[in-house]
Amino acid sequence: MVRADLPVASEKRRIRHALAFAALSALCFAGCGREQPAPKPQTSGARPAAKAPAPSVTISGDDRAAGLLNWTPPVVDLQPDKLDAAKREAAKAAKEQRWYADAQSAIPLYLAVLKIAPDDAAARDGLKRSLAGLLKSGQAILARTDEDEQALAQAHEIAAVARTVDPAAPETILYLTQVDLADRLLQLNQQGESDLQASRLGEATDGALRKFRAVLALRPQQPRAMQGMAAVESALIRRAEGAAERGEFGAARYWLKLAAAVRPGSATIADAQARVQATRAMLVARWHDEGIAALAKPFDGLALARRKLADVLRIAEPGDAAAADLRERIELAAHYGLFRPGQAFTDALRDGGRGPQxxxxxxxxxxxxxxxxxxxxxxxxxxxxxxxxxxxxxxxxxxxxxxxxxxxxxxxxxxxxxxxxxxxxxxxxxxxxxxxxxxxxxxxxxxxxxxxxxxxxxxxxxxxxxxxxxxxxxxxxxxxxxxxxxxxxxxxxxxxxxxxxxxxxxxxxxxxxxxxxxxxxxxxxxxxxxxxxxxxxxxxxxxxxxxxxxxxxxxxxxxxxxxxxxxxxxxxxxxxxxxxxxxxxxxxxxxxxxxxxxxxxxxxxxxxxxxxxxxxxxxxxxxxxxxxx
Incomplete structure (x- = not known):
C-alpha cells in the first residue's frame, strides 16, 4: 500500500521514471529522421513551447521532471470581497472540466478562496468535487498509457495536482499507485524493446522475454507487451528462417521449437514451419538450377554440377524430383552437352508490320x-x-x-x-x-x-x-x-x-x-x-x-x-x-x-x-x- 506522504524509495523511483520519460521525449524530438506531427493542444498549465525555426530543433536542459512531481497553483489575484464571484467562476470552470491549467480554472480558484476563507464549506465541497473530476479524467488518460507514452506525462501532471490538493485522499493514493504501475510497465516494456533491438531475446537467459512476461504478470493482455512477445516470437522465427536459408535445417528446427514456447498455440508457428519447408524446396530448386547452369561452363562445369548435386542430396527429402532431374541432366551433359537460350525473334503484326525484336x-x-x-x-x-x-x-x-x-x-x-x-x-x-x-x-x-x-x-x-x-x-x-x-x-x-x-x-x-x-x-x-x-x-x-x-x-x-x-x-x-x-x-x-x-x-x-x-x-x-x- 502507498502511504499518503509517499515513501522515499517510491518517490525516487517516480523521479527516475519521470527523468527517463523526459529524456526519451527529448531524444525523440532531437533525433527523429521523419517530420513529426504537430503536438495536440495541452490541457495542463504548462506554457506552450515556442515554435522552433525549421529545419532544426535545439534541445536545452530539461527541467520538466520536477513538474511531473510538483505542481504550483497558478497565481489568482483575489480580493476578499470577490469570493462569491470566484466561487461562481470556479463552479463554471468545473462544469466545463477546466480543472487546473490557469488562474481561471476550478482548482486554483477554489484554493485561492480557501486561502482567504479556510472554513468556506462551499469552496471545500467544490474543491473536493473538482479533485474527483480531475482524477476521473486522469483515469481516462491512464487507460491510454499502454499505447501512448505522452499520456503518461499527462497522468503524472494530474498526479502532481492531486498530490498538492489532497495527498491523503484515498482516491489520490489509488491514482498515484496506478501511475506507479504505469511507470513500471513503461520501464519494463522499454527494457524489453531495447533487449529485442539488441537481439537479447532471453530464450535461455535474461532478455526481452523476461521483461515482457513481467509486464503481463502485472497486467495480463497488456497490448504493448503482447506485441513484444509476438516480436520475440518473430525474431526466433527469423533465426529459424535464416538457418534454413543457409541450409542448416537442424538449427532451424531448434529455433522453431523455442519460438513455439513463446506463445503456445500461435498460428504463426505452423506458417513458419511451412516457410522453412518452402525454403528447403527453394534451396533444392536453386542448387538444382545452379548445377544446370554449371554444366555450361567449358572446363570444371561438370565437377561443379556434381558438387551442387551433393548439396541437393544433403537437404532434399528422399525421392525428391529435382535431385533426380539434376542427376539425370549431369549424366546427359557428360555425353551430349546443353543447348543455350538466347535466340532473337520478332512477331508478325496483323497490320503487316513487325513487333519489337x-x-x-x-x-x-x-x-x-x-x-x-x-x-x-x-x-x-x-x-x-x-x-x-x-x-x-x-x-x-x-x-x-x-x-x-x-x-x-x-x-x-x-x-x-x-x-x-x-x-x-x-x-x-x-x-x-x-x-x-x-x-x-x-x-x-x-x-x-x-x-x-x-x-x-x-x-x-x-x-x-x-x-x-x-x-x-x-x-x-x-x-x-x-x-x-x-x-x-x-x-x-x-x-x-x-x-x-x-x-x-x-x-x-x-x-x-x-x-x-x-x-x-x-x-x-x-x-x-x-x-x-x-x-x-x-x-x-x-x-x-x-x-x-x-x-x-x-x-x-x-x-x-x-x-x-x-x-x-x-x-x-x-x-x-x-x-x-x-x-x-x-x-x-x-x-x-x-x-x-x-x-x-x-x-x-x-x-x-x-x-x-x-x-x-x-x-x-x-x-x-x-x-x-
Whole structure:
C-alpha cells in the first residue's frame, strides 16, 4: 500500500521514471529522421513551447521532471470581497472540466478562496468535487498509457495536482499507485524493446522475454507487451528462417521449437514451419538450377554440377524430383552437352508490320534485392530473397523506340497522358534542372525537341506503356506485357550478383549511357555526382541499342529508367518468389527500375528501385516489353 506522504524509495523511483520519460521525449524530438506531427493542444498549465525555426530543433536542459512531481497553483489575484464571484467562476470552470491549467480554472480558484476563507464549506465541497473530476479524467488518460507514452506525462501532471490538493485522499493514493504501475510497465516494456533491438531475446537467459512476461504478470493482455512477445516470437522465427536459408535445417528446427514456447498455440508457428519447408524446396530448386547452369561452363562445369548435386542430396527429402532431374541432366551433359537460350525473334503484326525484336532469357533463379551491407542501398530493396522462374521469357532487346510507339499511336486507339495533359518534364540546359514544359509529349526528346525514330520513347506514363503492350497482344496473338521488377533485375544482373550490372567498382568502358565525370552537356555542364573517370559521349538518351549484356539485352544498365508492372511496396517481405509482378488491384503507385542517363551511381545499382505515380511522365523514363513463351 502507498502511504499518503509517499515513501522515499517510491518517490525516487517516480523521479527516475519521470527523468527517463523526459529524456526519451527529448531524444525523440532531437533525433527523429521523419517530420513529426504537430503536438495536440495541452490541457495542463504548462506554457506552450515556442515554435522552433525549421529545419532544426535545439534541445536545452530539461527541467520538466520536477513538474511531473510538483505542481504550483497558478497565481489568482483575489480580493476578499470577490469570493462569491470566484466561487461562481470556479463552479463554471468545473462544469466545463477546466480543472487546473490557469488562474481561471476550478482548482486554483477554489484554493485561492480557501486561502482567504479556510472554513468556506462551499469552496471545500467544490474543491473536493473538482479533485474527483480531475482524477476521473486522469483515469481516462491512464487507460491510454499502454499505447501512448505522452499520456503518461499527462497522468503524472494530474498526479502532481492531486498530490498538492489532497495527498491523503484515498482516491489520490489509488491514482498515484496506478501511475506507479504505469511507470513500471513503461520501464519494463522499454527494457524489453531495447533487449529485442539488441537481439537479447532471453530464450535461455535474461532478455526481452523476461521483461515482457513481467509486464503481463502485472497486467495480463497488456497490448504493448503482447506485441513484444509476438516480436520475440518473430525474431526466433527469423533465426529459424535464416538457418534454413543457409541450409542448416537442424538449427532451424531448434529455433522453431523455442519460438513455439513463446506463445503456445500461435498460428504463426505452423506458417513458419511451412516457410522453412518452402525454403528447403527453394534451396533444392536453386542448387538444382545452379548445377544446370554449371554444366555450361567449358572446363570444371561438370565437377561443379556434381558438387551442387551433393548439396541437393544433403537437404532434399528422399525421392525428391529435382535431385533426380539434376542427376539425370549431369549424366546427359557428360555425353551430349546443353543447348543455350538466347535466340532473337520478332512477331508478325496483323497490320503487316513487325513487333519489337525480342530475346529469349533463360529460366533459372537468382538472389533479388540488395545485400545487407551494400553501399547506397535502402530498406525498400530488402530483404534479399531467392526468386526462381519456372519458365523462360522473352524481353525486348532494347527500350521501345519512338518509331515503334508511333505505329501504335497512329491507330488512334489511345491518347497518351502527356498529350492529353499538354506538358511533361524536360531537361533545361540553361538552368541545368528538370522543368515542366508545355507542348511536350511522346514525340519529344529529353529537351522537348522532336525525337529521332531510333530514340527510346520518353514522356510516357505507366498507362501509356500498358496500352502499348495490350495493342501488341491484339496485333500478334501472343501475350505482351511490362516486365515484373523481378524479371527486370534478373535480366539486369544476367548472372552477376555484384552491386552494379557489371559487378563491382567503376563501370568498364562501354557499360552503357551512364552519368560519367567525363560527360559534358552542350553548354559544357558536367555531373556533380557521377562515376569517376567514365564517359560515354552522350548527354541525354542515346539511340536504343548499345552494348548487349550476356543475355543479349541492351541498355538495362542506363540510357533511360523503365516502368515495370509491379505496384510499389516498401520492401520484399511476402514478395512473390516465382518472379510474378506483385500487384494490388487499383494501385496508383508503380515501380521504376534501371538507371538512366541522368541517374546517380547509387541509382544505377542492379537492386535500385523507385516508386512513382503511374501518371508521371518525364525525360528520363521509358519502357520495354516482355512476351510470355
Amino acid at each position: 525480342m530475346v529469349v532469357v533463360p529460366h533459372g533463379g537468382f538472389r533479388m534485392g540488395a545485400k545487407d551491407n551494400e553501399p547506397g542501398s535502402t530498406k525498400a530493396e530488402k530483404p534479399s530473397h531467392y526468386v526462381r522462374f519456372e519458365r523462360g521469357f522473352a524481353m525486348s532487346r532494347s527500350e521501345v523506340t519512338v518509331a515503334e510507339f508511333r505505329r501504335f499511336m497512329q491507330t488512334g486507339v489511345h491518347r497518351a497522358r502527356a498529350e492529353r495533359r499538354g506538358h511533361s518534364i524536360v531537361y533545361d540546359e540553361r538552368s541545368g534542372n528538370f522543368v515542366r514544359r508545355s507542348g511536350v509529349d511522346w514525340q519529344s526528346d529529353y529537351v522537348g525537341n522532336p525525337a529521332a525514330d531510333d530514340a527510346p520513347v520518353l514522356h510516357v506514363s505507366h498507362g501509356d506503356a500498358e496500352a502499348y503492350t495490350e495493342w501488341l497482344t491484339r496485333q500478334s496473338g501472343h501475350r505482351y506485357r511490362l516486365p515484373s521488377e523481378a524479371e527486370f533485375e534478373y535480366a539486369v544482373r544476367a548472372g552477376n550478383d555484384g552491386a552494379w550490372p557489371w559487378g563491382e567498382g567503376r563501370p568498364p568502358a562501354g557499360s552503357g549511357n551512364l552519368t560519367g565525370s567525363l560527360d559534358r552537356s552542350p553548354s559544357g555542364r558536367n555531373w556533380s555526382n557521377a562515376f569517376a573517370g567514365y564517359g560515354d559521349g552522350h548527354w541525354g538518351p542515346a539511340p536504343a541499342g548499345g552494348r548487349p549484356n550476356v543475355y543479349g539485352l541492351y541498355d538495362l544498365a542506363g540510357n533511360v529508367s523503365e516502368w515495370t508492372a509491379d505496384c510499389w511496396h516498401e520492401g520484399y517481405r511476402r514478395a512473390p518468389s516465382d518472379g510474378r509482378a506483385w500487384i494490388n488491384p487499383g494501385c496508383r503507385t508503380r515501380v521504376i527500375r534501371g538507371g538512366s542517363w541522368a541517374s546517380s551511381p547509387a541509382q544505377t545499382r542492379s537492386a535500385w528501385r523507385m516508386s512513382a505515380s503511374r501518371d508521371i511522365t518525364n525525360a528520363r523514363l521509358g519502357f520495354r516489353v516482355v512476351r510470355d513463351l
